[in-house]
């Protein structure tokens with residue numbers, strides 16, 4: 616949603632922007648020229664390959680550009696290490712990038728066979744295979760239900776446990792086939808692939824996506840300058856709910872104001888060009904207070 620991001624982040628010369636999910640720099644390339652002269656752009660990403668790519672590719676950035684291999688839940692620490700007190704703009708374009716999902720080695724897609732990995736940060740300890748092969752059945756069902764809203768969470772977790780007793784489940788194909796087996800002929804009546812919700816749930820769990828998002832949302836009072844703008848783009852209802860609720864709490868206690876009441880959606884053209892963008896929801900918050908200590 617590049618146009619909506621530019622409009623609502625409204626970057627101005629001399630300002631500092633924190634891009635919590637810099638990816639391959641799509642938004643960074645649009646925003647940085649607006650910060651010149653004198654502005655700063657800080658990009659974070661958990662994927663070291665993205666960080667390396669941007670360090671090479673954006674050597675000639677129009678403003679000072681720091682790209683750091685860090686989780687956005689550590690944003691405060693990163694700003695401190697860069698001697699930045701607070702930022703004028705904060706962007707969080709959540710989830711994964713197409714370069715990640717299109718690479719079968721990352722194990723994010725049930726459409727391609729690969730190792731059952733799903734880590735957005737390949738240096739992190741736990742993979743999806745670890746979860747699938749070692750989590751107790753009830754806990755696995757809860758993960759698949761809570762983060763995937765999968766109505767067959769129990770039979771899927773039962774099937775996983777039966778299967779792993781024979782041999783560890785190591786690949787995306789094995790897990791996808793197992794989800795298809797649980798759905799059986801019902802799969803034909805589904806709008807989405809039977810593995811969609813299970814894969815989403817495991818990815819959220821492996822990367823602790825909700826915990827890290829909550830930490831970032833709780834840090835906003837210490838990250839934002841008065842009048843600063845925070846733009847969050849989410850791709851599933853759990854993320855959007857967390858953003859909505861935190862924004863509403865900040866608005867209710869007078870720390871901030873909601874710039875849009877309802878989330879913005881991508882244009883028809885963008886939805887057609889990029890199928891993943893169909894689920895995107897963009898929310899904007901204008902910070903008012905400074906030094907607030909309330910947490911959502």
Ligand SMILES: C[S@@+](CC[C@H](N)C(=O)[O-])C[C@H]1O[C@@H](n2cnc3c(N)ncnc32)[C@H](O)[C@@H]1O
Pocket residue numbers: 635636637638639640641642643659660661662665685686687688708709710711712735827
């Ligand atoms: C949707 S992509 C961002 C695309 C980017 N806005 C662009 O224009 O190219 C999300 C990126 O955020 C990264 N990411 C996801 N969770 C993160 C987290 N907790 N901390 C830092 N980066 C994260 C992913 O590795 C991925 O590169």
